[in-house]
Amino acid sequence: MKIYLTLIFLIANFSLFAQTENKLIIHLxxxxxxxNKHIYGHFSEHLGRxxxxxxxxxxxxxxxxVDGYRKDVLEALKAISIPNLRWPGGCFAxxxxxxxxxxxxxxxxxxxxxxxxxxxxxxSFGTHEFLNYCKLVGTEPYICGNVGSGTIEEMADWVExxxxxxxxxxxxLRKENGEENAWNVQYWGVGNENWGCGGNMSPEYYADLYxxxxxxxxxxxxxxxxxxxxxxxxxxxxxxxxxxKKIPLQLMDGISxxxxxxxxxxxDKGSATDFNxxxxxxxxxxxxxxxxxxxxHATIMDKYDPNxxxxxxxxxxxxxxxxxxxxxxxxxxxxxxxxxxxxxGITLNIFNNHAExxxxxxxxxxxxxxxxxxxxxxxxLILTPTYHVFNMYKVHQNSTLLPHYLKSEKYExxxxxxxxxxxxxxxxxxxxxxxxxxxxxxGKTIQLLTQLEGENIPSKVSAQILTANSIxxxxxxxxxxxxxxxxxxxxxxxxxxxxxxxPAKSVVVLQISSQ
Ligand code: AHR
Numbered sequence: 001m002k003i004y005l006t007l008i009f010l011i012a013n014f015s016l017f018a019q020t021e022n023k024l025i026i027h028l029x030x031x032x033x034x035x036n037k038h039i040y041g042h043f044s045e046h047l048g049r050x051x052x053x054x055x056x057x058x059x060x061x062x063x064x065x066v067d068g069y070r071k072d073v074l075e076a077l078k079a080i081s082i083p084n085l086r087w088p089g090g091c092f093a094x095x096x097x098x099x100x101x102x103x104x105x106x107x108x109x110x111x112x113x114x115x116x117x118x119x120x121x122x123x124s125f126g127t128h129e130f131l132n133y134c135k136l137v138g139t140e141p142y143i144c145g146n147v148g149s150g151t152i153e154e155m156a157d158w159v160e161x162x163x164x165x166x167x168x169x170x171x172x173l174r175k176e177n178g179e180e181n182a183w184n185v186q187y188w189g190v191g192n193e194n195w196g197c198g199g200n201m202s203p204e205y206y207a208d209l210y211x212x213x214x215x216x217x218x219x220x221x222x223x224x225x226x227x228x229x230x231x232x233x234x235x236x237x238x239x240x241x242x243x244x245k246k247i248p249l250q251l252m253d254g255i256s257x258x259x260x261x262x263x264x265x266x267x268d269k270g271s272a273t274d275f276n277x278x279x280x281x282x283x284x285x286x287x288x289x290x291x292x293x294x295x296x297h298a299t300i301m302d303k304y305d306p307n308x309x310x311x312x313x314x315x316x317x318x319x320x321x322x323x324x325x326x327x328x329x330x331x332x333x334x335x336x337x338x339x340x341x342x343x344x345g346i347t348l349n350i351f352n353n354h355a356e357x358x359x360x361x362x363x364x365x366x367x368x369x370x371x372x373x374x375x376x377x378x379x380x381l382i383l384t385p386t387y388h389v390f391n392m393y394k395v396h397q398n399s400t401l402l403p404h405y406l407k408s409e410k411y412e413x414x415x416x417x418x419x420x421x422x423x424x425x426x427x428x429x430x431x432x433x434x435x436x437x438x439x440x441x442x443g444k445t446i447q448l449l450t451q452l453e454g455e456n457i458p459s460k461v462s463a464q465i466l467t468a469n470s471i472x473x474x475x476x477x478x479x480x481x482x483x484x485x486x487x488x489x490x491x492x493x494x495x496x497x498x499x500x501x502x503p504a505k506s507v508v509v510l511q512i513s514s515q
Contacts, residue, residue, distance in 0.1 A: 025451045027404065028453060050369040056070070076383060095114065191230040255310055255312060261343055281413045337483075434511055435509065446504075459512070463489070467504075498512070
């Protein structure tokens with residue numbers, strides 16, 4: 001009788017689960033791929049107020065600083081454990097000559113930053129300033145070399161200057177400039193967007209050039225370089241095909257991909273804050289296109305590299321809106337709303353779910369530029385909704401990706417249709433299960449039935465939520481907490497079944513542990 005009743009109970013429960021519109025099954029014991037922490041990387045270019053005013057204010061500034069670095073920005077970046085920081089560009093990298101940025105400030109030559117507003121770059125922030133900043137932040141540097149207008153010798157010398165500890169012309173120069181020990185920088189990009197601002201090259205020409213540059217970027221001591229080829233723009237699959245075919249695998253550790261979420265057109269991208277619901281769903285649908293891009297580029301890579309030795313490095317991604325009214329169009333300063341937070345949440349879920357191939361990614365950009373983590377105004381700073389997503393999602397860094405099955409209802413408007421829910425799941429080394437969810441539906445709480453499958457189901461849940469009054473909500477210097485993280489309690493876990501009431505327009509991260 002008892003067995004019979006249990007059976008009826010199980011069948012009833014199973015069919016309830018099967019009929020449910022929104023359900024998630026997570027296999028707790030089946031993970032095999034680590035989510036590389038470098039997926040949570042950032043990008044700081046000599047562009048607008050990212051470096052100057054954002055990261056670096058100089059030692060004599062009235063703005064509180066540590067050796068010239070803004071203190072508030074430094075603290076904000078440390079708090080979210082950023083794993084790597086890409087520098088000096090972007091397009092700027094292919095016109096940057098690193099020797100202009102070393103030695104006494106007074107003697108450093110000036111240049112015109114032709115890409116970004118035609119402003120004069122005084123080179124006061126150079127190699128030493130960047131690498132010392134990375135040490136302070138506790139992040140790994142990712143340097144992009146100049147292929148577009150530089151020489152092979154110039155890049156090889158830069159690697160020697162930074163990484164060689166013995167007696168050599170470049171290491172002696174570094175020591176003369178005050179740095180005794182090599183920095184041992186591992187991550188090196190060989191040019192940037194060489195199909196465009198980095199030289200307008202064909203993939204065949206770039207692949208040949210890459211081989212020459214990569215050959216002369218040497219490993220020094222124990223430090224093995226991780227060399228990243230300048231990869232495709234969005235859906236230019238031919239670029240990936242040619243590079244994978246022509247460049248021997250032992251010469252390349254990564255190949256990059258750049259994709260920006262632009263709501264309307266490149267000529268009029270749309271406002272960061274003044275948008276309607278159609279713009280909103282379009283933005284999120286376009287952010288979701290990252291999944292298709294990764295799948296298609298990865299399929300090409302699999303053909304030449306079935307063992308997945310070469311990483312797909314999405315070293316520029318994020319929203320690109322119109323600049324804020326009244327600001328320099330060349331400075332790419334934009335606000336950041338709850339919508340941007342969802343782009344971040346959805347994209348990071350996609351990266352996690354492709355952790356087998358995507359090993360590094362960099363949001364564009366860290367401070368005051370594009371989808372920034374923080375915005376500054378003179379001595380004030382605000383954290384953007386995107387910052388909060390990175391803070392909530394940091395639990396995934398170096399965790400094991402957990403396979404899952406998701407059934408999500410659709411969120412539809414006019415011609416647009418997307419999954420209302422986006423998810424990724426991981427297990428930390430201490431056994432904690434991390435689930436990051438986005439409910440993109442602007443008006444509907446979604447009940448998500450989650451089944452945890454495994455030997456030992458942990459039972460203690462804690463959770464955080466990011467939401468706000470509207471999808472257009474954003475933080476201002478006057479009201480910096482309009483979009484903020486709060487604790488979340490609307491869930492119930494019983495015998496491996498986790499019922500979550502996901503509020504409309506929210507990002508939720510749950511952590512389930514044994515104690
Ligand atoms: O992130 C801004 C610019 O976008 C970068 O400099 C360039 O690589 C891309 O086109």
